[in-house]
Amino acid sequence: xxxxxxxxxxxxxxxxxxxxxxxxxxxxxxxxxxxxxxxxxxxxxxxxxxxxxxxxxxxxxxxxxxxxxxxxxxxxxxxxxxxxxxxxxxxxxxxxxxxxxxxxxxxxxxxxxxxxxxxxxxxxxxxxxxxxxxxxxxxxxxxxxxxxxxxxxxxxxxxxxxxxxxxxxxxxxxxxxxxxxxxxxxxxxxxxxxxxxxxxxxxxxxxxxxxxxxxxxxxxxxxxxxxxxxxxxxxxxxxxxxxxxxxxxxxxxxxxxxxxxxxxxxxxxxxxxxxxxxxxxxxxxxxxxxxxxxxxxxxxxxxxxxxxxxxxxxxxxxxxxxxxxxxxxxxxxxxxxxxxxxxxxxxxxxxxxxxxxxxxxxxxxxxxxxxxxxxxxxxxxxxxxxxxxxxxxxxxxxxxxxxxxxxxxxxxxxxxxxxxxxxxxxxxxxxxxxxxxxxxxxxxx
Numbered sequence: 001x002x003x004x005x006x007x008x009x010x011x012x013x014x015x016x017x018x019x020x021x022x023x024x025x026x027x028x029x030x031x032x033x034x035x036x037x038x039x040x041x042x043x044x045x046x047x048x049x050x051x052x053x054x055x056x057x058x059x060x061x062x063x064x065x066x067x068x069x070x071x072x073x074x075x076x077x078x079x080x081x082x083x084x085x086x087x088x089x090x091x092x093x094x095x096x097x098x099x100x101x102x103x104x105x106x107x108x109x110x111x112x113x114x115x116x117x118x119x120x121x122x123x124x125x126x127x128x129x130x131x132x133x134x135x136x137x138x139x140x141x142x143x144x145x146x147x148x149x150x151x152x153x154x155x156x157x158x159x160x161x162x163x164x165x166x167x168x169x170x171x172x173x174x175x176x177x178x179x180x181x182x183x184x185x186x187x188x189x190x191x192x193x194x195x196x197x198x199x200x201x202x203x204x205x206x207x208x209x210x211x212x213x214x215x216x217x218x219x220x221x222x223x224x225x226x227x228x229x230x231x232x233x234x235x236x237x238x239x240x241x242x243x244x245x246x247x248x249x250x251x252x253x254x255x256x257x258x259x260x261x262x263x264x265x266x267x268x269x270x271x272x273x274x275x276x277x278x279x280x281x282x283x284x285x286x287x288x289x290x291x292x293x294x295x296x297x298x299x300x301x302x303x304x305x306x307x308x309x310x311x312x313x314x315x316x317x318x319x320x321x322x323x324x325x326x327x328x329x330x331x332x333x334x335x336x337x338x339x340x341x342x343x344x345x346x347x348x349x350x351x352x353x354x355x356x357x358x359x360x361x362x363x364x365x366x367x368x369x370x371x372x373x374x375x376x377x378x379x380x381x382x383x384x385x386x387x388x389x390x391x392x393x394x395x396x397x398x399x400x401x402x403x404x405x406x407x408x409x410x411x412x413x414x415x416x417x418x419x420x421x422x423x424x425x426x427x428x429x430x431x432x433x434x435x436x437x438x439x440x441x442x443x444x445x
Contacts, residue, residue, distance in 0.1 A: 019428065020425055020428045022424070023424040023428065026182065026183050026184045027421075029178075029179070029183045030184050030185065030190065033178060033179050034179075034190065034191070036175065037073075037191055038073065038194065038198060040075075040080065040171070040172075041072065041073050041075040041078065041080045041082050041198075042078060042080060043080055043082075044081075045079050045080065045083070045161055045165065046164065047150060047151055047152060047161070048079055048143060048149055048151065049148060049150075049151060050078065050079070052146070052148040052149045053143070053146070053149045054078075057069075057076070057077045068085075068087070070195070070199065070405075070406060071192055071195055071282070072084070072085040072195055073195025073196070074198060074199055075195070081165065081167070081168035082168045082172060083139070083165060084132055084135060084165050084168065085169070085172065085191070085192070086176065086191060087135075087283050088128045088129075088132035088135055088169055089124070089125075089132075090280065091128075091131055091284060092125075092127035092130075092131055093128075094329075095127060096120060096123055096124045096127060097336060100120070125173065128173065129166060129170070132169045133166055135165075136162040137158060137161075137162050139165065140157065140158040140162060141158065144157070144158075175187065176191050184421055184424070185413070186413070186416065189275070189279075189413045190417070192413075193413040193414075196406045207221060207224065228407060231385055232411055234385065235408055235411040235412065238270055238271055238378070239269075239270075239271060239415055241269070242267045242270065243267075243374050244266065244267050245265065245266040245354055246264075246265060246354065247263065247264045247265060247352045247353070247354060248354070248355050249262045249263070249264070249351055266347075266354075266367070268371055269374075270377060270381075271330075271378035272338055272375065273333035273334050273375075274416070275409050275413065276329060277328075277333060278405055278409065279409065280329045280333075281321075281322050281325030281326045281386075282322075282405060284325055285321060285322060285325070319387055323387060326379065327379045327380075327382075327383060330375060330378060330379035331375055331379065338371065340371060341364045343364070354366060354367075382408070385404040385407070386404045386405050
């Protein structure tokens with residue numbers, strides 16, 4: 001039987017949306033913020049020759065640089081102020097969360113509520129600045145090594161490039177936080193989503209042109225379209241899949257009345273971590289690979305050129321590391337966002353129990369056992385979606401954008417944003433029902 005919230009969600013209509021003025025303001029704010037982000041991807045870093053850099057970029061866009069360009073919405077190919085995007089911030093958040101699991105001080109901060117969360121975010125920002133500065137300096141040195149790209153090489157160019165790229169990333173961090181608090185959806189995910197979607201028309205046009213000229217066989221182009229549709233359908237299915245644990249509540253007596261025991265469900269998502277493992281895994285690969293790839297364009301040592309080649313798109317080392325990071329972060333992030341012991345304690349306090357399982361520690365073990373099994377399936381699903389199209393498209397030398405990673409991010413962020421919009425509309429209907437009931441009660445008096 002559907003819940004009250006589900007019944008309200010089915011009755012949502014355009015008239016309901018037109019009455020939700022607060023939601024409309026949030027949507028307009030989100031669109032405005034994303035427009036500001038897109039404008040920033042066209043402002044180049046001072047001191048470089050755009051034409052010379054574009055020629056250099058075209059020689060390496062099929063490698064790891066192409067993937068970085070996908071996340072930045074084309075900012076890398078223009079060497080814009082947002083070229084680093086949010087990759088350093090995401091990498092810093094990974095490091096802080098990993099350290100927090102081993103540091104009692106940081107673990108205590110996480111339990112302090114809002115104040116602790118702000119302190120953790122502050123540490124993450126500081127570390128993001130460090131990562132961003134190191135990555136920006138590596139890019140500056142790599143640009144100087146490329147013939148004719150930098151107009152006036154030297155320390156002034158390096159310093160200005162570091163300041164520009166670090167400032168661009170810090171602004172995107174602030175913009176993402178503003179979208180999260182004042183807009184709709186997760187700001188960080190939406191910025192990455194906007195960058196990927198912005199390249200969609202050009203990528204489709206490029207694929208069609210390659211098919212027309214014969215660079216890609218016609219059946220291969222058709223196969224890519226079919227594969228993309230199958231991947232999208234699989235993502236929607238797995239993202240909405242749940243394992244529901246039956247929760248039983250005993251009979252209770254209130255006054256002289258005896259109420260029958262109720263039953264409910266504890267929903268466990270098949271993929272509790274969402275798109276986080278893929279974004280985290282990509283970020284950890286991009287941090288060292290980007291520096292190596294840019295530096296390898298100049299007079300780089302042989303080992304750096306080898307590292308860049310091994311971390312190239314479709315290479316065995318790249319695929320193996322990507323798969324490892326996805327599986328690791330699928331389990332790691334699930335352990336962070338869902339605590340079986342805390343859930344079992346809450347059930348015990350409310351009188352709920354899983355039939356056949358003793359409340360307390362045994363319930364926590366059972367929930368952890370079920371959650372671990374479905375996380376295995378979720379991690380394998382993420383790995384297959386991210387890597388299988390990657391291998392196929394790398395053999396055809398097609399743009400990175402149409403790979404499984406980009407499709408996964410687009411579909412997941414879309415589902416999450418639509419879910420939040422629906423939640424706002426349901427809350428709007430609840431408020432309307434409460435107002436009507438109050439007015440009706442006043443009239444009856």
